[in-house]
Amino acid sequence: MSWFAVDDNADTHPKIIAAKNAAVGLWMRAGSYASQHLTDGIVPGVIAKMYGSKAQITKLVEVGLWHEHGHTCPRPKCQQPAPGDYYMHDYLEYNPARAEVTARRERAAAKKRDYRERQQAPGAQGGRRPQQPAYDEQPLPDPAPPTSAARPIPADWQPSAEDVETAQLARADAGLPQLTAQQLDQVTRKFVRRQLDDQRVAPAWGGRWQQWAENERTELAAPGGVVVPLQQPTRSQQQVAGLDRLRERLNGGSAS
Template sequence: MVWFALDDGFDTHPKVRKAGNAAVGLFVRLGVHATKHLTEGHLDGDIVRDYGTAATIRKLIAVGMLHEPGHGCRRCPQPADGGYYLHDYLDYNKSRAQIEAAREAARKRQQKGRDTARANRNGRDSGVNLNSNSRQNERSSRPNCAENAPLFDDEPAGQDGSSRRDTHEGATVVPSPPIPSQNYDVADVDGGTTGSSPVDLDAYAPSPIDIDGWTLTDGLRRWAHRDGYATLVDLDYETAQFLDHFRGNGSRRPNWNTEWQKWIRRAHKWATERSRTSNVIALPGQPGAPLTGTDAKVAGWMAIAEQLRQQGDSA
Protein backbone atom coordinates (compact mmCIF):
# COMPACT_ATOMS: atom_id res chain seq x y z
CA MET A 1 0.00 0.00 0.00
CA VAL A 2 1.26 3.47 -0.90
CA TRP A 3 0.04 6.96 -0.02
CA PHE A 4 -0.32 10.15 -2.00
CA ALA A 5 1.91 12.69 -0.24
CA LEU A 6 0.76 16.18 0.74
CA ASP A 7 2.91 18.66 2.64
CA ASP A 8 1.59 19.72 6.06
CA GLY A 9 1.52 23.29 4.72
CA PHE A 10 -0.65 22.26 1.77
CA ASP A 11 -3.85 23.73 3.21
CA THR A 12 -2.39 27.26 3.41
CA HIS A 13 -0.43 27.26 0.14
CA PRO A 14 -1.33 30.26 -2.10
CA LYS A 15 -2.23 27.96 -5.02
CA VAL A 16 -4.58 25.98 -2.80
CA ARG A 17 -6.24 29.12 -1.48
CA LYS A 18 -6.74 30.44 -4.99
CA ALA A 19 -8.05 27.15 -6.39
CA GLY A 20 -10.79 26.70 -3.78
CA ASN A 21 -12.11 23.64 -1.98
CA ALA A 22 -13.83 22.00 -4.95
CA ALA A 23 -10.75 22.14 -7.18
CA VAL A 24 -8.47 21.03 -4.34
CA GLY A 25 -10.74 18.04 -3.73
CA LEU A 26 -10.32 17.10 -7.38
CA PHE A 27 -6.53 17.48 -7.05
CA VAL A 28 -6.46 15.07 -4.09
CA ARG A 29 -8.59 12.47 -5.88
CA LEU A 30 -6.37 12.67 -8.95
CA GLY A 31 -3.25 12.32 -6.78
CA VAL A 32 -4.61 9.22 -5.07
CA HIS A 33 -5.52 7.73 -8.45
CA ALA A 34 -2.02 8.39 -9.84
CA THR A 35 -0.39 6.86 -6.75
CA LYS A 36 -2.64 3.81 -6.71
CA HIS A 37 -1.99 3.00 -10.37
CA LEU A 38 1.72 4.03 -10.31
CA THR A 39 1.34 6.52 -13.18
CA GLU A 40 4.05 8.83 -11.70
CA GLY A 41 1.74 11.84 -11.99
CA HIS A 42 0.42 11.23 -15.51
CA LEU A 43 -3.37 11.15 -15.82
CA ASP A 44 -5.70 10.02 -18.57
CA GLY A 45 -8.00 12.77 -19.77
CA ASP A 46 -11.12 10.66 -19.34
CA ILE A 47 -10.27 10.03 -15.68
CA VAL A 48 -9.78 13.74 -15.02
CA ARG A 49 -13.04 14.68 -16.68
CA ASP A 50 -14.86 11.86 -14.89
CA TYR A 51 -13.58 13.02 -11.48
CA GLY A 52 -14.02 16.77 -11.91
CA THR A 53 -16.07 19.39 -13.69
CA ALA A 54 -14.78 21.62 -16.44
CA ALA A 55 -14.66 24.54 -13.99
CA THR A 56 -12.56 22.74 -11.38
CA ILE A 57 -10.19 21.41 -14.05
CA ARG A 58 -9.70 24.94 -15.41
CA LYS A 59 -8.97 26.24 -11.90
CA LEU A 60 -6.27 23.63 -11.28
CA ILE A 61 -4.67 24.42 -14.63
CA ALA A 62 -4.89 28.18 -13.99
CA VAL A 63 -3.11 28.02 -10.62
CA GLY A 64 -0.49 25.54 -11.89
CA MET A 65 -1.52 22.47 -9.89
CA LEU A 66 -2.44 20.51 -13.04
CA HIS A 67 -0.72 20.65 -16.44
CA GLU A 68 -2.11 19.97 -19.88
CA PRO A 69 -0.03 19.26 -23.03
CA GLY A 70 2.18 22.19 -24.02
CA HIS A 71 2.46 23.65 -20.51
CA GLY A 72 5.39 25.92 -19.63
CA CYS A 73 6.50 24.43 -16.31
CA ARG A 74 10.15 23.45 -16.64
CA ARG A 75 10.11 21.09 -13.66
CA CYS A 76 7.34 18.82 -14.94
CA PRO A 77 7.24 16.51 -17.97
CA GLN A 78 4.76 16.93 -20.78
CA PRO A 79 1.68 14.69 -20.57
CA ALA A 80 0.46 12.58 -23.47
CA ASP A 81 -2.01 14.06 -25.94
CA GLY A 82 -5.36 14.46 -24.25
CA GLY A 83 -3.86 13.76 -20.84
CA TYR A 84 -2.75 15.76 -17.83
CA TYR A 85 0.10 15.83 -15.31
CA LEU A 86 0.08 16.66 -11.58
CA HIS A 87 2.53 19.44 -10.78
CA ASP A 88 5.73 18.35 -8.92
CA TYR A 89 4.35 14.85 -8.37
CA LEU A 90 7.74 13.10 -8.19
CA ASP A 91 9.14 15.72 -5.82
CA TYR A 92 6.94 14.33 -3.05
CA ASN A 93 6.03 10.83 -4.25
CA LYS A 94 8.05 7.76 -5.20
CA SER A 95 8.48 6.60 -8.76
CA ARG A 96 7.03 3.34 -10.03
CA ALA A 97 10.47 1.68 -9.91
CA GLN A 98 11.04 2.73 -6.30
CA ILE A 99 7.66 1.43 -5.15
CA GLU A 100 8.06 -1.89 -6.95
CA ALA A 101 11.58 -2.35 -5.55
CA ALA A 102 10.36 -1.59 -2.02
CA ARG A 103 7.49 -4.04 -2.38
CA GLU A 104 9.83 -6.76 -3.60
CA ALA A 105 12.27 -6.12 -0.74
CA ALA A 106 9.41 -6.26 1.79
CA ARG A 107 8.13 -9.49 0.23
CA LYS A 108 11.57 -11.10 0.57
CA ARG A 109 11.91 -9.95 4.21
CA GLN A 110 8.50 -11.32 5.08
CA GLN A 111 9.20 -14.61 3.32
CA LYS A 112 12.52 -14.98 5.12
CA GLY A 113 10.81 -14.29 8.46
CA ARG A 114 8.15 -16.92 7.70
CA ASP A 115 10.79 -19.46 6.64
CA THR A 116 12.77 -18.90 9.83
CA ALA A 117 9.66 -19.17 12.01
CA ARG A 118 8.67 -22.38 10.21
CA ALA A 119 12.14 -23.87 10.69
CA ASN A 120 12.10 -23.05 14.41
CA ARG A 121 8.61 -24.52 14.77
CA ASN A 122 9.62 -27.71 12.97
CA GLY A 123 12.70 -27.96 15.17
CA ARG A 124 10.60 -27.71 18.34
CA ASP A 125 8.12 -30.27 17.03
CA SER A 126 10.91 -32.76 16.33
CA GLY A 127 12.54 -32.18 19.71
CA VAL A 128 15.66 -30.57 18.20
CA ASN A 129 16.96 -27.40 19.80
CA LEU A 130 18.38 -25.27 16.99
CA ASN A 131 20.52 -23.33 19.44
CA SER A 132 21.73 -26.34 21.43
CA ASN A 133 25.28 -26.19 20.11
CA SER A 134 25.82 -22.54 20.97
CA ARG A 135 24.23 -22.97 24.39
CA GLN A 136 26.32 -26.08 25.08
CA ASN A 137 29.46 -24.11 24.21
CA GLU A 138 28.31 -21.34 26.49
CA ARG A 139 27.82 -23.76 29.39
CA SER A 140 31.17 -25.47 28.79
CA SER A 141 33.03 -22.14 28.72
CA ARG A 142 31.35 -20.94 31.89
CA PRO A 143 33.53 -21.57 34.99
CA ASN A 144 32.37 -24.07 37.60
CA CYS A 145 31.15 -21.69 40.26
CA ALA A 146 30.62 -24.40 42.85
CA GLU A 147 34.20 -25.68 42.55
CA ASN A 148 35.96 -22.32 42.32
CA ALA A 149 33.94 -20.42 44.92
CA PRO A 150 35.83 -19.55 48.14
CA LEU A 151 34.75 -21.15 51.40
CA PHE A 152 32.96 -19.02 54.01
CA ASP A 153 31.96 -19.84 57.55
CA ASP A 154 28.39 -19.61 58.74
CA GLU A 155 28.99 -16.81 61.27
CA PRO A 156 27.00 -13.63 60.75
CA ALA A 157 29.03 -10.74 59.38
CA GLY A 158 29.42 -7.65 61.57
CA GLN A 159 26.98 -8.74 64.31
CA ASP A 160 27.30 -10.54 67.61
CA GLY A 161 24.07 -12.39 67.15
CA SER A 162 22.27 -13.73 64.13
CA SER A 163 19.52 -11.81 62.40
CA ARG A 164 16.53 -13.02 60.44
CA ARG A 165 18.42 -12.55 57.21
CA ASP A 166 21.36 -14.65 58.50
CA THR A 167 19.13 -17.68 58.88
CA HIS A 168 16.96 -19.58 56.46
CA GLU A 169 13.95 -19.27 58.69
CA GLY A 170 11.94 -16.14 57.84
CA ALA A 171 14.36 -15.03 55.13
CA THR A 172 12.99 -13.50 51.95
CA VAL A 173 14.06 -15.52 48.95
CA VAL A 174 14.69 -13.37 45.90
CA PRO A 175 15.08 -15.37 42.68
CA SER A 176 18.20 -14.71 40.66
CA PRO A 177 17.63 -12.86 37.40
CA PRO A 178 17.81 -15.06 34.31
CA ILE A 179 21.15 -15.20 32.55
CA PRO A 180 20.78 -13.29 29.28
CA SER A 181 21.36 -15.12 26.05
CA GLN A 182 24.67 -14.45 24.37
CA ASN A 183 23.27 -14.79 20.85
CA TYR A 184 23.49 -11.09 20.05
CA ASP A 185 26.14 -8.48 19.32
CA VAL A 186 27.47 -6.49 22.28
CA ALA A 187 29.64 -3.44 21.74
CA ASP A 188 33.15 -3.90 23.17
CA VAL A 189 35.40 -1.20 24.60
CA ASP A 190 37.74 -1.26 21.61
CA GLY A 191 34.91 -0.92 19.13
CA GLY A 192 34.51 -4.63 18.36
CA THR A 193 31.69 -6.94 19.31
CA THR A 194 31.33 -9.96 21.51
CA GLY A 195 28.81 -12.77 21.48
CA SER A 196 28.54 -16.22 19.97
CA SER A 197 26.47 -15.21 16.94
CA PRO A 198 24.71 -12.03 15.80
CA VAL A 199 20.95 -11.76 15.62
CA ASP A 200 19.51 -11.98 12.13
CA LEU A 201 17.28 -8.92 12.16
CA ASP A 202 15.61 -9.99 8.92
CA ALA A 203 14.27 -13.06 10.73
CA TYR A 204 11.87 -10.85 12.66
CA ALA A 205 8.75 -9.23 11.28
CA PRO A 206 9.73 -6.04 9.40
CA SER A 207 8.52 -2.70 10.69
CA PRO A 208 5.75 -0.81 8.86
CA ILE A 209 8.16 1.86 7.59
CA ASP A 210 10.21 -0.88 5.88
CA ILE A 211 7.14 -2.71 4.58
CA ASP A 212 5.92 0.56 3.05
CA GLY A 213 9.34 0.99 1.46
CA TRP A 214 9.95 4.57 2.59
CA THR A 215 13.25 6.11 1.52
CA LEU A 216 14.65 9.63 1.45
CA THR A 217 14.01 10.91 -2.08
CA ASP A 218 15.82 13.63 -4.00
CA GLY A 219 12.61 15.63 -3.96
CA LEU A 220 12.56 15.67 -0.15
CA ARG A 221 16.22 16.72 -0.11
CA ARG A 222 15.43 19.59 -2.49
CA TRP A 223 12.55 20.62 -0.23
CA ALA A 224 14.86 20.73 2.83
CA HIS A 225 17.47 22.80 0.99
CA ARG A 226 14.88 25.06 -0.62
CA ASP A 227 13.23 25.95 2.70
CA GLY A 228 16.54 26.40 4.53
CA TYR A 229 16.31 23.43 6.90
CA ALA A 230 19.52 21.83 5.61
CA THR A 231 21.64 24.76 6.84
CA LEU A 232 21.46 23.58 10.46
CA VAL A 233 20.28 19.98 10.08
CA ASP A 234 22.32 16.97 8.94
CA LEU A 235 19.72 15.33 6.71
CA ASP A 236 21.40 11.90 6.61
CA TYR A 237 21.85 11.77 10.39
CA GLU A 238 18.28 12.88 11.11
CA THR A 239 16.95 10.40 8.54
CA ALA A 240 18.81 7.59 10.31
CA GLN A 241 17.32 8.74 13.63
CA PHE A 242 13.89 8.92 11.97
CA LEU A 243 14.14 5.34 10.69
CA ASP A 244 15.44 3.98 14.01
CA HIS A 245 12.61 5.69 15.88
CA PHE A 246 9.80 4.21 13.79
CA ARG A 247 11.50 0.82 13.48
CA GLY A 248 11.72 0.76 17.25
CA ASN A 249 8.12 1.63 18.07
CA GLY A 250 6.63 -0.25 15.11
CA SER A 251 3.97 2.37 14.46
CA ARG A 252 2.62 3.29 11.05
CA ARG A 253 1.96 6.73 9.61
CA PRO A 254 -0.45 7.46 6.75
CA ASN A 255 2.14 9.62 5.01
CA TRP A 256 5.83 8.94 5.70
CA ASN A 257 7.05 11.89 3.61
CA THR A 258 4.99 14.32 5.66
CA GLU A 259 6.16 12.67 8.89
CA TRP A 260 9.80 13.04 7.80
CA GLN A 261 9.24 16.73 6.98
CA LYS A 262 7.79 17.32 10.46
CA TRP A 263 10.81 15.53 11.95
CA ILE A 264 13.21 17.82 10.03
CA ARG A 265 11.27 20.93 11.07
CA ARG A 266 11.56 19.93 14.73
CA ALA A 267 15.26 19.19 14.37
CA HIS A 268 15.79 22.59 12.74
CA LYS A 269 13.83 24.32 15.52
CA TRP A 270 15.95 22.66 18.21
CA ALA A 271 19.17 23.48 16.34
CA THR A 272 18.08 27.11 16.02
CA GLU A 273 17.30 27.34 19.73
CA ARG A 274 20.66 25.81 20.62
CA SER A 275 22.49 28.28 18.38
CA ARG A 276 20.77 31.20 20.13
CA THR A 277 21.68 29.98 23.60
CA SER A 278 25.30 30.21 24.63
CA ASN A 279 26.69 27.13 26.33
CA VAL A 280 29.53 29.08 28.02
CA ILE A 281 28.82 29.95 31.65
CA ALA A 282 31.00 32.65 33.18
CA LEU A 283 32.43 31.71 36.58
CA PRO A 284 32.28 34.19 39.49
CA GLY A 285 34.84 36.94 38.96
CA GLN A 286 34.97 36.47 35.17
CA PRO A 287 33.63 39.06 32.73
CA GLY A 288 29.92 38.58 32.15
CA ALA A 289 29.30 36.66 35.37
CA PRO A 290 26.39 37.98 37.49
CA LEU A 291 27.31 39.57 40.80
CA THR A 292 26.01 37.91 43.94
CA GLY A 293 26.21 38.39 47.69
CA THR A 294 28.70 41.04 48.91
CA ASP A 295 29.86 41.83 45.37
CA ALA A 296 26.32 42.83 44.43
CA LYS A 297 25.97 45.04 47.53
CA VAL A 298 29.29 46.79 46.90
CA ALA A 299 28.35 47.39 43.28
CA GLY A 300 25.06 48.92 44.41
CA TRP A 301 26.80 51.25 46.90
CA MET A 302 29.30 52.34 44.26
CA ALA A 303 26.46 53.10 41.85
CA ILE A 304 24.74 55.27 44.50
CA ALA A 305 28.01 57.08 45.26
CA GLU A 306 28.58 57.77 41.58
CA GLN A 307 25.02 59.09 41.24
CA LEU A 308 25.53 61.46 44.22
CA ARG A 309 28.87 62.63 42.78
CA GLN A 310 27.25 63.47 39.48
CA GLN A 311 24.47 65.37 41.23
CA GLY A 312 27.08 67.33 43.20
CA ASP A 313 29.00 68.23 40.06
CA SER A 314 25.87 69.53 38.39
CA ALA A 315 24.78 71.61 41.44
Protein backbone atom coordinates (compact mmCIF):
# COMPACT_ATOMS: atom_id res chain seq x y z
CA MET A 1 0.00 0.00 0.00
CA SER A 2 1.26 3.47 -0.88
CA TRP A 3 0.15 6.86 0.39
CA PHE A 4 -0.66 10.22 -1.19
CA ALA A 5 1.22 12.82 0.85
CA VAL A 6 -0.41 16.13 1.72
CA ASP A 7 1.61 18.83 3.46
CA ASP A 8 0.32 19.82 6.90
CA ASN A 9 0.23 23.46 5.73
CA ALA A 10 -1.85 22.67 2.66
CA ASP A 11 -5.00 24.14 4.18
CA THR A 12 -3.48 27.65 4.03
CA HIS A 13 -1.53 27.30 0.78
CA PRO A 14 -2.49 30.06 -1.69
CA LYS A 15 -3.23 27.58 -4.48
CA ILE A 16 -5.54 25.52 -2.21
CA ILE A 17 -7.35 28.64 -1.08
CA ALA A 18 -7.76 29.87 -4.66
CA ALA A 19 -9.01 26.50 -5.90
CA LYS A 20 -11.76 26.30 -3.21
CA ASN A 21 -13.13 23.19 -1.61
CA ALA A 22 -14.87 21.53 -4.57
CA ALA A 23 -11.78 21.56 -6.79
CA VAL A 24 -9.55 20.58 -3.85
CA GLY A 25 -11.77 17.52 -3.35
CA LEU A 26 -11.06 16.50 -6.95
CA TRP A 27 -7.34 17.12 -6.39
CA MET A 28 -7.35 14.84 -3.33
CA ARG A 29 -9.20 12.01 -5.06
CA ALA A 30 -6.95 12.19 -8.10
CA GLY A 31 -3.88 12.14 -5.84
CA SER A 32 -5.14 9.00 -4.15
CA TYR A 33 -5.71 7.41 -7.56
CA ALA A 34 -2.19 8.31 -8.72
CA SER A 35 -0.64 6.86 -5.56
CA GLN A 36 -2.65 3.64 -5.74
CA HIS A 37 -1.91 2.99 -9.42
CA LEU A 38 1.68 4.33 -9.34
CA THR A 39 1.16 6.80 -12.22
CA ASP A 40 3.94 9.12 -10.97
CA GLY A 41 1.43 11.97 -10.81
CA ILE A 42 -0.32 11.49 -14.15
CA VAL A 43 -4.13 11.86 -13.95
CA PRO A 44 -5.82 10.30 -16.99
CA GLY A 45 -8.42 12.58 -18.52
CA VAL A 46 -11.14 9.93 -18.16
CA ILE A 47 -10.44 9.73 -14.40
CA ALA A 48 -10.48 13.52 -14.03
CA LYS A 49 -13.86 13.74 -15.77
CA MET A 50 -15.24 10.81 -13.76
CA TYR A 51 -14.21 12.28 -10.39
CA GLY A 52 -14.93 15.95 -11.03
CA SER A 53 -16.59 18.53 -13.24
CA LYS A 54 -15.12 20.52 -16.11
CA ALA A 55 -15.20 23.67 -13.96
CA GLN A 56 -13.23 21.96 -11.21
CA ILE A 57 -10.62 20.66 -13.66
CA THR A 58 -10.25 24.13 -15.17
CA LYS A 59 -9.83 25.67 -11.69
CA LEU A 60 -7.04 23.22 -10.78
CA VAL A 61 -5.20 24.08 -13.99
CA GLU A 62 -5.70 27.83 -13.49
CA VAL A 63 -4.26 27.87 -9.94
CA GLY A 64 -1.32 25.62 -10.91
CA LEU A 65 -2.20 22.46 -9.03
CA TRP A 66 -2.55 20.56 -12.31
CA HIS A 67 -0.72 20.87 -15.65
CA GLU A 68 -2.14 20.21 -19.09
CA HIS A 69 -0.23 18.87 -22.09
CA GLY A 70 2.27 21.47 -23.29
CA HIS A 71 2.76 23.17 -19.90
CA THR A 72 5.93 25.19 -19.25
CA CYS A 73 6.40 24.57 -15.49
CA PRO A 74 10.11 24.96 -14.68
CA ARG A 75 10.05 22.17 -12.08
CA PRO A 76 12.26 19.34 -13.41
CA LYS A 77 10.06 16.61 -11.92
CA CYS A 78 6.83 17.92 -13.42
CA GLN A 79 6.33 15.53 -16.30
CA GLN A 80 4.60 16.33 -19.57
CA PRO A 81 1.21 14.53 -19.72
CA ALA A 82 -0.27 13.17 -22.92
CA PRO A 83 -2.95 15.26 -24.63
CA GLY A 84 -6.17 15.07 -22.65
CA ASP A 85 -4.41 13.99 -19.47
CA TYR A 86 -3.16 16.07 -16.54
CA TYR A 87 -0.13 16.11 -14.26
CA MET A 88 -0.20 16.92 -10.53
CA HIS A 89 2.26 19.71 -9.85
CA ASP A 90 5.23 18.64 -7.62
CA TYR A 91 3.82 15.15 -7.18
CA LEU A 92 7.26 13.49 -7.15
CA GLU A 93 8.61 16.08 -4.71
CA TYR A 94 6.48 14.56 -1.95
CA ASN A 95 5.53 11.10 -3.21
CA PRO A 96 7.74 8.15 -4.21
CA ALA A 97 8.10 7.26 -7.88
CA ARG A 98 6.72 4.05 -9.34
CA ALA A 99 10.21 2.54 -9.65
CA GLU A 100 10.98 3.24 -5.98
CA VAL A 101 7.74 1.70 -4.73
CA THR A 102 8.17 -1.35 -6.95
CA ALA A 103 11.75 -1.91 -5.81
CA ARG A 104 10.72 -1.60 -2.15
CA ARG A 105 7.95 -4.16 -2.61
CA GLU A 106 10.31 -6.56 -4.37
CA ARG A 107 12.85 -6.29 -1.53
CA ALA A 108 10.13 -6.99 1.04
CA ALA A 109 8.90 -10.00 -0.92
CA ALA A 110 12.46 -11.35 -1.24
CA LYS A 111 12.99 -11.06 2.52
CA LYS A 112 9.82 -13.01 3.17
CA ARG A 113 10.80 -15.74 0.71
CA ASP A 114 14.27 -16.00 2.25
CA TYR A 115 12.82 -16.22 5.75
CA ARG A 116 10.36 -18.95 4.77
CA GLU A 117 13.09 -20.96 3.04
CA ARG A 118 15.34 -20.76 6.10
CA GLN A 119 12.50 -21.80 8.39
CA GLN A 120 11.58 -24.77 6.21
CA ALA A 121 15.13 -25.99 5.69
CA PRO A 122 15.84 -29.48 7.15
CA GLY A 123 17.29 -29.24 10.64
CA ALA A 124 16.64 -25.53 10.90
CA GLN A 125 15.87 -24.40 14.42
CA GLY A 126 12.35 -23.12 14.62
CA GLY A 127 11.48 -24.80 11.33
CA ARG A 128 8.07 -25.90 10.20
CA ARG A 129 6.06 -27.52 12.92
CA PRO A 130 5.05 -31.16 12.44
CA GLN A 131 1.65 -31.51 10.96
CA GLN A 132 -1.01 -31.62 13.64
CA PRO A 133 -3.94 -34.00 13.47
CA ALA A 134 -7.30 -32.62 12.51
CA TYR A 135 -9.19 -30.85 15.26
CA ASP A 136 -11.70 -33.64 15.74
CA GLU A 137 -8.86 -36.21 15.86
CA GLN A 138 -6.86 -34.57 18.63
CA PRO A 139 -7.18 -36.27 22.04
CA LEU A 140 -9.00 -34.34 24.69
CA PRO A 141 -6.69 -32.96 27.39
CA ASP A 142 -6.85 -34.40 30.87
CA PRO A 143 -9.16 -32.43 33.12
CA ALA A 144 -7.33 -29.89 35.22
CA PRO A 145 -6.95 -30.80 38.88
CA PRO A 146 -9.12 -28.83 41.24
CA THR A 147 -7.56 -25.57 42.31
CA SER A 148 -8.39 -26.25 45.99
CA ALA A 149 -9.83 -28.93 48.26
CA ALA A 150 -12.73 -26.72 49.31
CA ARG A 151 -15.65 -28.72 50.67
CA PRO A 152 -18.69 -28.21 52.92
CA ILE A 153 -18.16 -28.45 56.66
CA PRO A 154 -18.98 -31.88 58.17
CA ALA A 155 -22.03 -31.88 60.43
CA ASP A 156 -19.94 -33.32 63.30
CA TRP A 157 -17.01 -30.95 62.85
CA GLN A 158 -15.14 -29.99 66.04
CA PRO A 159 -12.37 -27.43 66.62
CA SER A 160 -8.91 -28.66 67.55
CA ALA A 161 -7.33 -27.97 70.92
CA GLU A 162 -5.09 -25.41 69.24
CA ASP A 163 -8.15 -23.66 67.76
CA VAL A 164 -9.74 -23.43 71.20
CA GLU A 165 -6.56 -22.16 72.84
CA THR A 166 -6.07 -19.48 70.18
CA ALA A 167 -9.66 -18.28 70.51
CA GLN A 168 -9.50 -18.15 74.31
CA LEU A 169 -6.25 -16.18 74.23
CA ALA A 170 -7.76 -13.71 71.76
CA ARG A 171 -10.79 -13.27 74.03
CA ALA A 172 -8.53 -12.63 77.00
CA ASP A 173 -6.59 -9.99 75.05
CA ALA A 174 -9.89 -8.30 74.14
CA GLY A 175 -11.06 -8.31 77.78
CA LEU A 176 -13.81 -10.87 77.14
CA PRO A 177 -14.58 -13.74 79.53
CA GLN A 178 -13.35 -17.22 78.76
CA LEU A 179 -15.83 -19.68 77.27
CA THR A 180 -16.69 -22.75 79.28
CA ALA A 181 -16.65 -26.19 77.72
CA GLN A 182 -20.43 -26.11 77.38
CA GLN A 183 -20.34 -22.63 75.83
CA LEU A 184 -17.66 -23.78 73.40
CA ASP A 185 -19.92 -26.66 72.38
CA GLN A 186 -22.82 -24.24 71.82
CA VAL A 187 -20.64 -21.91 69.77
CA THR A 188 -19.43 -24.82 67.63
CA ARG A 189 -22.94 -26.13 66.93
CA LYS A 190 -24.08 -22.63 66.01
CA PHE A 191 -21.03 -22.16 63.74
CA VAL A 192 -21.53 -25.48 61.92
CA ARG A 193 -25.24 -24.87 61.42
CA ARG A 194 -24.58 -21.42 59.95
CA GLN A 195 -21.96 -22.71 57.48
CA LEU A 196 -24.29 -25.48 56.33
CA ASP A 197 -27.24 -23.11 55.97
CA ASP A 198 -25.13 -20.70 53.87
CA GLN A 199 -23.73 -23.64 51.84
CA ARG A 200 -20.20 -22.41 52.35
CA VAL A 201 -17.16 -24.43 51.36
CA ALA A 202 -13.54 -24.10 52.49
CA PRO A 203 -10.33 -26.16 52.57
CA ALA A 204 -10.22 -25.81 56.40
CA TRP A 205 -12.50 -24.44 59.09
CA GLY A 206 -10.26 -23.86 62.11
CA GLY A 207 -9.39 -20.25 61.32
CA ARG A 208 -13.01 -19.30 60.64
CA TRP A 209 -14.17 -20.96 63.85
CA GLN A 210 -11.51 -19.05 65.83
CA GLN A 211 -12.80 -15.73 64.53
CA TRP A 212 -16.35 -16.81 65.32
CA ALA A 213 -15.44 -17.80 68.89
CA GLU A 214 -13.28 -14.71 69.43
CA ASN A 215 -16.15 -12.41 68.50
CA GLU A 216 -18.90 -14.37 70.27
CA ARG A 217 -20.51 -11.90 72.65
CA THR A 218 -24.13 -13.04 72.67
CA GLU A 219 -25.66 -14.70 75.74
CA LEU A 220 -25.30 -18.46 75.72
CA ALA A 221 -27.87 -20.72 77.41
CA ALA A 222 -26.70 -22.82 80.35
CA PRO A 223 -28.28 -26.19 81.33
CA GLY A 224 -31.92 -25.99 82.32
CA GLY A 225 -32.54 -22.96 80.12
CA VAL A 226 -30.81 -20.51 82.45
CA VAL A 227 -29.16 -17.70 80.51
CA VAL A 228 -25.56 -17.10 81.47
CA PRO A 229 -24.35 -13.61 80.48
CA LEU A 230 -20.82 -13.54 79.10
CA GLN A 231 -20.41 -9.82 79.67
CA GLN A 232 -19.49 -8.35 83.07
CA PRO A 233 -22.17 -6.24 84.87
CA THR A 234 -21.96 -2.51 84.25
CA ARG A 235 -20.85 -0.06 86.92
CA SER A 236 -24.41 1.15 87.48
CA GLN A 237 -25.58 -2.42 87.95
CA GLN A 238 -22.83 -3.00 90.53
CA GLN A 239 -23.85 0.14 92.43
CA VAL A 240 -27.52 -0.93 92.55
CA ALA A 241 -26.52 -4.38 93.81
CA GLY A 242 -24.35 -2.80 96.51
CA LEU A 243 -27.21 -0.61 97.73
CA ASP A 244 -29.50 -3.63 97.90
CA ARG A 245 -27.00 -5.51 100.05
CA LEU A 246 -26.56 -2.48 102.35
CA ARG A 247 -30.33 -2.17 102.74
CA GLU A 248 -30.62 -5.84 103.69
CA ARG A 249 -27.91 -5.50 106.33
CA LEU A 250 -29.54 -2.42 107.82
CA ASN A 251 -32.92 -4.11 107.93
CA GLY A 252 -31.41 -7.15 109.56
CA GLY A 253 -29.63 -5.03 112.20
CA SER A 254 -32.82 -3.18 113.26
CA ALA A 255 -34.65 -6.43 113.60
CA SER A 256 -32.06 -7.65 116.13
